[in-house]
Amino acid sequence: MDRNAEVKPLGELRVLVTAGSTWTKIDEVRVITNVFTGNTGIGIAKHFVAKGIATTLLYNPRINHVDPHPGLKIVDYVTYEDLYARMQEEICSGSYDVVIHSAAVSDYGAQVKQLVEVDTPEIQSLVKAGYRVFQEVTNVPGKIKSDLPELTLTMTKTDKIVDFVKAWCPGICLVKFKLEVDRTYSSLVEVAQHSQKTSKADLIVANDLHGQKNGIPPALILEGENLEEIGNREFLPSRLFDRVMDLLGKRPNA
Secondary structure (H helix, E strand, O other): OOOOOOOOOHHHOEEEEEOOEOEEEOOOOOEEOOOOOOHHHHHHHHHHHHOOOEEEEEEOOOOOOOOOEOOEEEEEOOEHHHHHHHHHHHHHOOOOOEEEEOOEOOOEEEEEEEEEEEOOHHHHHHHHOOOOEEEEEEOOOOOOOOOOOOEEEEEEEOOOHHHHHHHHOOOOEEEEEEEEOOOOHHHHHHHHHHHHHHHOOOEEEEEEOOHHHHOOOOEEEEEOOEEEEEOOHHHHHHHHHHHHHHHHOOOOOO
16 A cells, blocks of 8 residues: 555545355356355444444355445445456445455356266167267256266366455555464464565455464464464454554544
8 A cells, every 4th residue: 555645534434345255156056165154354344334434345145144334335246256346346446445355255266067968860879779878068057967977077266356456456455364274373474474465465364264273363463574463353353443544544543
């Protein structure tokens, strides 16, 4: 973010928060997703609204529910493609001062290959002889049949949406979230610092899925070498608010 930019009054700030998890469709009724509900991001958005800041929440309504609230604009997404498009549209509008990207985004898209039974004139002799003939097809519309002898999913890596944020709006304040599993404290910090640099994030919130069992706090807030431990996840929204206001030079009690 541009620390030399003109400081806006608190009531003129606008914040975009992403929350929840994306769905990767296999067919019209089946999806691949993850276990995260978006409660953290929803709580952060509500905290900023309570502080009088106009906030937009991007979330997946299929996994959670958010009641309408004055000062809170709700924008829905479901798939990776939805979230990419909504984030690009909102951020490129130039309306926001801060993006807090806590959504758990699919790392891979799915291409479905299945064997479909065919019955064409060319193979009638085989069919009459009692043979069943199958052909491999990709991403057939509708619902995949449950009696197929084989189904293959090819997972292809997606782009990291958070890495586009600074390209879309270079001066914006970006808060990134990074989840790891079974890291040591030092390796979690190292991974988070590298991730912050990769996305050019101003702050990064890091946590480990099993961290508390291994003595790691529920969350770490990092700004380069500056590290703050959050001992209770309930305090994360308020601490993020304070840290973002520090970055913007607009702490209410300053």
